[in-house]
Structure formats: structure tokens, C-alpha cells
Amino acid sequence: MLDRSARLRQLPEVDQDLIRLVQDPRFSRWLEQLTATGGCAHPVHLTGSTTTRDGETGEILHHYDTAEEPGERLLVRCRNRRATVCAPCSRLHAGDTFHLVRAGLIGGKSLPAEVRERPRLFVTLTAPSFGPVHRVTANGERCRPRRNADPCEHGRSLSCPAVHDGPDTLVGQPLCPSCYDYPTHVLWHAYAGRLWKAFTDNLYNHLAARTGRTRSGLRRTVRISYAKVAEYQKRAAVHVHAVIRLDGAAGPDDPPPSWATAEVLAPLVRTAAATVRLRSPYSRAMGELELRWGTQLDVRPLRAFGDHEGLxxxxVAAYVAKYVTKGAADTSAGLDHPVTGPDNINAAPLTTHVQTLMHTCWRLGGLPELEPLRLRAWAHTLGYRGHILTKSRVYSTTYAALRAERADHERGAPDLAEEPDAVTEAHWRYVGSGHSLGAALIAAGIAEDQVKNREIARMELAAAPGGAIGPG
Structure with missing residues (x-):
């Protein structure tokens, strides 16, 4: 008969790993750690210690050391926002985003409830056209019907009589790739952050002109607060959804003057966006390009107390929270990781349109005059270098504050490090990340169980009087 070790070697590798984990004397503690991460798909492994002492007496108030942990390491969440990379952490990030955006709309998390009475708009700014692309149609409408349309200079037709639905792979693809302005598309992404800054600067200027004030005088009475999220369209161009709120000069605790209303702000958003103009650095390869926002602009009021108009x-908070968890695979616009060169781009499972945008980033990134834009480093995001979600300083709370609040809640006890006379010494070192095959299977089961438990809790909350549902 085969001995025990021989029998184990005959089992599939994942089964061997599961048996190894379960038979470990510290398996229960390891399972506690894994559960505490929510079944994180790529946990970070740390080793080290934390010691908290009384600052006056030197007495040790608390000491923790990973020497007593399984493998002498502690597992912590990877905190990746992308569902394609780590679904458990992305759900947590979505929940934090929901509360961050919602607090800026209705108060809470250190913001006064009065912010809900402020002038607030939900604004969508888009990229300009870089060339005609196939588009989604409805009610039998055809994509680009043109009778007797002359072909482009490359001999391709610029008309399309087809009816496209959302999943159609042609949607967003250029009618003529040779006519499509790939360099401007890439540079527009690289300057998207500056375009937003120019827009908010313009908005102050247009508010001042509308009310007969100087810009500095306006700044002493009004503050523009916002939270914005970037989203890739089917044509792989970013557009921006933003919540814009008017506060008094001191921020959320300060009401704006009576003349500052959503009705005054809405048309100024349109004129401020329309007049933004930026210039790219001069390049011998393509000259100097003018960059601006697209003509498609949506401005909607947000619903206030007792007001049935608007969103x-x-x-709005749930929509923004849902989008921040999307990865490149969800949007078909780039990759979740940097590329190392043209061969890496060619091997990626992407459309020809997106690959061409990435190749354009790589080519333009080699020009000395465009080196500060770091286009090669951001080729995987098609030149866009901003965070998916950004906010003005006083719009709402922060991710760090939300995480600290959650940690305090989970700890269920006051943090000794916050004691006035406490001194904390921490020594931590990164020693790895990820899971073995068996651990990954167990982590996936924990994550699935937590999703089910969360869904049950949300259904019970929704069924309760006055219940509401937000991201888990």
C-alpha cells in the first residue's frame, strides 16, 4: 500500500494545498485572518510588530507581534478598487465611495445636513469628436445613414445603414481608422485633468460676470465644491460625471448667498465648458493642437427636500459608486496593468481601435517635447492619468476617514494610540502577496458567503419602514 505522503502526491495540486492548510495547527487563526480581509483575492502579507506604551511611565499598554501568527505574517486587504482584480475589495471601495458622495449631497460624516439645501447639479462633460464612429441606435434607427455619401480620402464609406445594439462589437469603432485623429484623442486624455481645472476656473469667472462681481470678490462669498468620476465611452474616450455644489466661502458649514441658485448655475456650466481652450506643446510631428470639451453636455438638478424634479x-451616489469599481476589462478601454512595449500591446486581447490608441501613446511618448506627459507609462489607460474619482478638498469626507471609522467600529474598542500620553512604535515589512491554490479557493468561498449575507441584510433593510438600499 502507498504511504500517506505518496497518496497525497497523487491528489491534484489544489487538493494537496487544501489538506496542507486544514491540517495546520494554526488553521483556525489563519481562517480568522482571511475572513477579516473579506476573502480578499490578493491580500498583502506583512510581518512585524506594534507596541503602545504609556508616554510617562513607559508601561506597555498593548503589544502585537506576527511571531505568533500562522507563517509569522499578517494578511491585510489589497484595497484594489477594480472588480476584475479583487471583487471583495472593490465592493468595499464602492461602499466607501457611495458614502463619500452621498455625504456631500445630504450631509453626515462630519458634514451638516444643510448641504442638501444648497444649489447642486449633476453634470456630464464629454470629449470632442476625433472622427466618426459606429453608434448605438434604437427604435430601428440606422447608425449613420447617408445617401450618395462620398467616400473619405482613404476610399472608405462614411455611412453605415446598420442598426447597432449595445453589445455590438462595432459600436465605438471608427468608420475609417485612417481618418481618426488618434494623436489628439491621446493628448486630450493626457490633458483631461487640466481641462477640468480650466472648466472650474471658467465657472468662477462666469459666475462673477453674471453677478457683476470681481473674481476675488466672488471668492469671498462663494465656493465651488465637487466630486467627479471618469468613465470610458464605447469609443474609448473619457467623459466626466460630476456633482457640483455651491457653498459659502468657508465651505459646507457656510451657506452661499441667496442669489446663488441652481437656476443661475446651470447655464453658466454650459458657457464655462464651451469656452475652455488649451494648447498642447508644439511638436514637429503634429504641430500645436487645440484641446477643448465636447459639445455634448448634460446638466441636471439634484432633488432636494420635497422637490420631485431632478435626480x-x-x-447619483450609487451610480458613481458602481462605476469606480469597473476595470479595463469591463469598459474594453485599455488594461489594468502597464505595458512594456509594442509587442505587449499587440498581444493584449483588445480591439484594433484600443490597440492603436495604446500604440499612439507609445509613439508619442518617445517625443522629447511630450516626455513630461509620461504617455508610455499610461499607455494602458490610453493616456489618461487621473484618478477615477476625485473631489474638491471640502466637498465631503475622505476615504482615509471612512476606513478609520470602519476600523474603529470593527475593533469595538478605543484605539490606545489615540490616548494623549500614548506612544506607539511600529515596525512592519512587506513579505509577499496573494494566495496559494487552496487558499484562493477558501477565500473565494468566504467572499461569496459575505456577498450573500450582505444581500440578505440589504433586503431586510429595504423591507423595513423607511428602509433604503445603497451599495454593500
Whole structure:
């Protein structure tokens, strides 16, 4: 008969790993750690210690050392926002984003409830056209019907009589790739952050002109607060959804003057966006390009107390929270990781359109005059270098504050490090990340169980009087 070790070697590798984990004397503690991460798909492994002492007496108030942990390491969440990379951490990030955006709309998390009475708009700014692309149609409408349309200079037709639905792979693809302005598309992404800054600067200027004030005089009475999220369209161009709120000069605790209303702000958003103009650095390869926002602009008021017009606060917060978890695989616009060169781009499972945008980033990134834009480093995001979600300084709370609040809640006890006379010494070192095959299987089961438990809790909350549902 085969001995025990021989029998184990005959089992599939994942089964061997599961048996190894379960038979470990510290398996229960390891399972506690894994559960505490929510079944994180790529946990970070740390080793080290934390010691908290009384600052006056030197007495040790608390000491923790990973020497007593399984493998002498502690597992912590990877905190990746992308569902394609780590679904458990992305759900946590979505929940934090929901509360961050929602607090800026209705108060809470250190913001006064009065912010809900402020002038607030939900604005969508888009990229300009870089060339005609196939588009989604409805009610039998054809994509680009043109009778007797002359072909482009490359001999391709610029008309399309087809009816495209959302999943159609042609949607967003150029009618003529040779006519499509790939360099401007890439540079527009690289300057998207500056375009937003120019827009908010313009908005102050247009508010001042509308009310007969100087810019500095306006700044002493009004502050523009916002939270914005970037989203890739089917044509792989970023557009921006933003919540814009008018506060008094001191921020959320300060009401704006009576003349500052959503009705005054809405048309100024349109004129401020329309007049933004930026110039790219001069290049011998393509000259100097003018960059601006697209003509498609949507401005909607947000629903306030007793007001049935406009968008609901929770719906906007939930929409933003849902989008921040999307990875490149969800949007078909780039990759979740940097590329190392043209061969890496060619091997990626992407459309020809997106690959061409990435190749354009790589080519333009080699020009000395465009080196500060770091286009090669951001080729995987098609030149866009901003965070998916950004906010003005006083719009709402922060991710760090939300995480600290959650940690305090999970700890269930006051943090000794916050004691006035406490001194904390921490020594931590990164020693790895990820899971073995068996651990990955167990982590996936924990994550699935937590999703089910969360869904049950949300259904019970929704069924309760006055219940509401937000991201888990």
C-alpha cells in the first residue's frame, strides 16, 4: 500500500494545498485572518510588530507581534478598487465611495445636513469628436445613414445603414481608422485633468460676470465644491460625471448667498465648458493642437427636500459608486496593468481601435517635447492619468476617514494610540502577496458567503419602514 505522503502526491495540486492548510495547527487563526480581509483575492502579507506604551511611565499598554501568527505574517486587504482584480475589495471601495458622495449631497460624516439645501447639479462633460464612429441606435434607427455619401480620402464609406445594439462589437469603432485623429484623442486624455481645472476656473469667472462681481470678490462669498468620476465611452474616450455644489466661502458649514441658485448655475456650466481652450506643446510631428470639451453636455438638478424634479441623491451616489469599481476589462478601454512595449500591446486581447490608441501613446511618448506627459507609462489607460474619482478638498469626507471609522467600529474598542500620553512604535515589512491554490479557493468561498449575507441584510433593510438600499 502507498504511504500517506505518496497518496497525497497523487491528489491534484489544489487538493494537496487544501489538506496542507486544514491540517495546520494554526488553521483556525489563519481562517480568522482571511475572513477579516473579506476573502480578499490578493491580500498583502506583512510581518512585524506594534507596541503602545504609556508616554510617562513607559508601561506597555498593548503589544502585537506576527511571531505568533500562522507563517509569522499578517494578511491585510489589497484595497484594489477594480472588480476584475479583487471583487471583495472593490465592493468595499464602492461602499466607501457611495458614502463619500452621498455625504456631500445630504450631509453626515462630519458634514451638516444643510448641504442638501444648497444649489447642486449633476453634470456630464464629454470629449470632442476625433472622427466618426459606429453608434448605438434604437427604435430601428440606422447608425449613420447617408445617401450618395462620398467616400473619405482613404476610399472608405462614411455611412453605415446598420442598426447597432449595445453589445455590438462595432459600436465605438471608427468608420475609417485612417481618418481618426488618434494623436489628439491621446493628448486630450493626457490633458483631461487640466481641462477640468480650466472648466472650474471658467465657472468662477462666469459666475462673477453674471453677478457683476470681481473674481476675488466672488471668492469671498462663494465656493465651488465637487466630486467627479471618469468613465470610458464605447469609443474609448473619457467623459466626466460630476456633482457640483455651491457653498459659502468657508465651505459646507457656510451657506452661499441667496442669489446663488441652481437656476443661475446651470447655464453658466454650459458657457464655462464651451469656452475652455488649451494648447498642447508644439511638436514637429503634429504641430500645436487645440484641446477643448465636447459639445455634448448634460446638466441636471439634484432633488432636494420635497422637490420631485431632478435626480435623486442616492441614485447619483450609487451610480458613481458602481462605476469606480469597473476595470479595463469591463469598459474594453485599455488594461489594468502597464505595458512594456509594442509587442505587449499587440498581444493584449483588445480591439484594433484600443490597440492603436495604446500604440499612439507609445509613439508619442518617445517625443522629447511630450516626455513630461509620461504617455508610455499610461499607455494602458490610453493616456489618461487621473484618478477615477476625485473631489474638491471640502466637498465631503475622505476615504482615509471612512476606513478609520470602519476600523474603529470593527475593533469595538478605543484605539490606545489615540490616548494623549500614548506612544506607539511600529515596525512592519512587506513579505509577499496573494494566495496559494487552496487558499484562493477558501477565500473565494468566504467572499461569496459575505456577498450573500450582505444581500440578505440589504433586503431586510429595504423591507423595513423607511428602509433604503445603497451599495454593500
Amino acid at each position: 435623486a441623491d442616492d441614485a
